[in-house]
Amino acid sequence: MNNYAIEIKGLTKTYGSHKAIDNMSLSLEPNKIYGLLGRNGAGKTTLLNILTGRLFADAGKGNVKVFGSPVYENVDILKQICYVEEKGFYSGVLKVSDILSVVRGLYPTWDMEYEKRLLLLFELDTRKQYRQLSRGMESSLGLVIGLASRAPLTIFDEPSLGLDAVIRERFYSEIIEDFTENPRTVIISTHLIDEVNSLFEEVVIVNDGKLLLKADCAELKSKGFYLSGREEAVRKAAEGAVVLSEERFGGSLTLSVYSEKEIAPTEGAEVQPMSLQKLFVELINPMIHEQLVKGGIVK
Amino acid sequence: MRIKPLMKYNLITARFAVIVFYSCFMVGTVISNVTIAATSPSTPHNTVSIVGFLFFVVVYNLTAPQKSSRMLIARSASRKEIFVSQILFMLPLSAFMAVLQIITLYAAGLLGSTLSRTEWTGLRFDLQTAIAPDMDNVLVFFAVSFSVFVCFSAIGYFVGACISRWKWITYSVLIVGSLVFFSCLLIPDFFTAVWEAIKFMLFDDDTAWFIVLKQLALAVPFVLAAFPIIRRITAVSSSTGSN
DSSP states (O other): OOOOSEEEEEEEEEETTEEEEEEEEEEEOSSOEEEEEOOTTSSHHHHHHHHTTSSOOOTTSOEEEETTEEOTTOHHHHTTEEEEOSSOOOOTTSBHHHHHHHHTTTOTTOOHHHHHHHHHHTTOOTTSBGGGOOHHHHHHHHHHHHHHHOOSEEEEESTTTTOOHHHHHHHHHHHHHHHHHSOOEEEEEOSOHHHHTTTOSEEEEEETTEEEEEEEHHHHHTTEEEEEEEHHHHHHHTTTSEEEEEEEETTEEEEEEEOSSOOOOBTTEEEEEOOHHHHHHHHTSHHHHHHHHHTTSOO | OOHHHHHHHHHHHHHHHHHHHHHHHHHHHHHHHHHHHHHOSSOOOOTTHHHHHHHHHHHHHHHHHHHHHHHHHHTTOOHHHHHHHHHHHHHHHHHHHHHHHHHHHHHHHHHHHHHHTOOOOOHHHHSOTTTOTTTTSHHHHHHHHHHHHHHHHHHHHHHHHHHHHSHHHHHHHHHHHHHHHHHHTTSHHHHHHHHHHHHHHHOOSSOTHHHHHHHHHHHHHHHHHHHHHHTTOOSOOSTTSOO
16 A cells, blocks of 8 residues: 555546546655646646545546545545635635634644634734635635644645735745644645745646646756857757757847756856746746657656 | 534524524514504414515525535535535524524514504414414424424425536526426416315314424425435536636
């Protein structure tokens, strides 16, 4: 028996003729922070919905296990999953205190003291009704629920929507601090890649319903480079690497490259690391992806 | 099963709806009684009040599987837990509404007779004695109201579950079915058969306890039929899979 937190085999989900998830297989180890990246409509939310038992895969197409067991109607597993979605389904008339009083009863691992601390940290007024909350406050409530639940699998889908920079920074610090003391499997789906990527241990990139890449975040970031300088020197330095894009500024050339090996600066060619967001944008380009597949760099 | 927090959620969501409904209902009852008392010397009868309560329990249970279930599935509750908590919640809600109905009848009857300066004919007149001979007993009256509320709650819940699972199909079936049903009422034999069925369910010549039994017996198949439907509802509102 393996000890994956999440194990997905051959998962497919279709809406009419559109395949939201296409024969996806993926395994995630426990007690790591994963970044789930993908464009809008790539299948991230559908994947998360199926993982958490909110949505069903196509009949007979896919096997999804969380902590070694199927999720559907499995209370023992469900109580270990806390999925903080972009938008809650809470009734607008409920007060924040009402919502928390119900939710804390659903997770056996809930930490009441931590909840109180988080409410102060995220400046959330528990007397307010849900409909009175701003978009940022709704997100803050989600953060309190996700963090205080201490659920062994905690999923945040766009956790920082509407949050100001101060609260976002507090969240990033808090998740790292709490993760160090209470390790658990955390999945963060976000479009704010550069802002959040310091949290990720691994990244999972999905595109058009397929798994594009699952890699160690630091390792992946170490493979993206900008080479700039004289054309001949730059092209020479880029030999053996996959060129993702190129731009010319006057007489100089800048190449974005993906290289399995580290590229050292040479005379006439400067080397700069590429941000994860830029690398992500390049990697989801179908032509680039094809090159990487042909080169055996990704599956 | 995590029934306690789910029942708590049901209670919290129902609390607000009950307060709003009952406030409006009470104000409406008082106004109508004052109006009747001012224009007529007789004591107002409030037996019709059950319709308002029925409307409330049906609407509440219609919306419960649609709104609450989604939120609870999203918070990692299983569909079985949600189903059990929602069915269990029908019982205290129906009992509470039956108590409120009796309070309304007493209060409105007293108010009406005071305003019209007539002798209050008492509960025996207001308490739907037509449907069974022992309906002037408050306990029997409570049991009948309770069973009718449970029965209509179950029907409402079943329809709500169908709407959650197959929204437009259910709406279409309800609209077409209603049109066909009301058209068929024009056929005398059909009308008679429907009336006989209603009489069988809601009237009894001997004792109202049979009415209670019949109502509860009718509720059971609707509850059982709703279970497999609830087990397949999703927490995703649109066909694109996003929230």
